[in-house]
Amino acid sequence: MKAKMGLTALFLIFLVGLWLVVAPFAVGYQPRGAAYADATVNDLWVGGVLAGGSFVVLVAYAADALREITGRGRHSAD
C-alpha cells in the first residue's frame, strides 16, 4: 500500500516533468523563433530529467515486480 503511494508520487512527478518541458511554450514566456531564454533551458533540462528519470524508475520497478512474479510461478510449478 505504501509502495503504491510512492509509485503514484513517481508517476505524478513524471507528469510534472512533461509539463515542465511544455510550460515555456504553453505559458508563453518563450517567444517563438527566438533563442531559448534561460528559464526555458532550465525548464527543459529539469523537466526532461524528471520525466526521464521517473519513467526509468517506474519501468525498472515494474520489471522487477514481473521478475518476482514469474519466479514465484516457477517455484510453484516445481
Place this chain on the structure above:
Amino acid sequence: MIRKFVGAVAAALALMAGLWLMIAPFALGTQPESGDWIGATRSEFFTGLGVAVLGVVGVAAFVASIHEELVARGLVTVRERRPRPEPRPAPEPAPVAPQSSSAELATLLAPLVEALREDLNRTGEHRQNGTTTLVGAEDDR
C-alpha cells in the same frame, strides 16, 4: 526491496529538483528584483513546489514500505512503546470518625468544664486569700 530503495532515491532526487525549480528564477536572474513575479517565475516556482511535495511524499512512502518489509522479514524489531506508568493515586487519608473526635474533644474539655463548675459553685462561699472566682473576675472587667 532494491526497487523500493531505487524509488526512494528517485523521489529524493525529485525533491531536490523541486527545490531547485523554486529558486531557479532568482538564481538565474530571470525574475527582476523589483516588481511582481513574471509568468515564468510563477510557473517554475509553483511547479517546483509541487515536485518537492511529491518528492517528500514519495520518499516517506518508500521508506515506510522498506521498513515494513524489514519488519515482516524479522530483520528489524519494532520497539513496543511502554505505556507510561500511571501516577499512583495519593493514599486517601484515614477517615476520621466524627464520634471519636468529639469524644476526644469531650475528654480534653472535661477537666476545664469541671473546674468551671466548681468555680461557679464556690461563688457564694467565702474565699480565702482574697481570691475571686473566675467568672466574677471576668464580670468585674
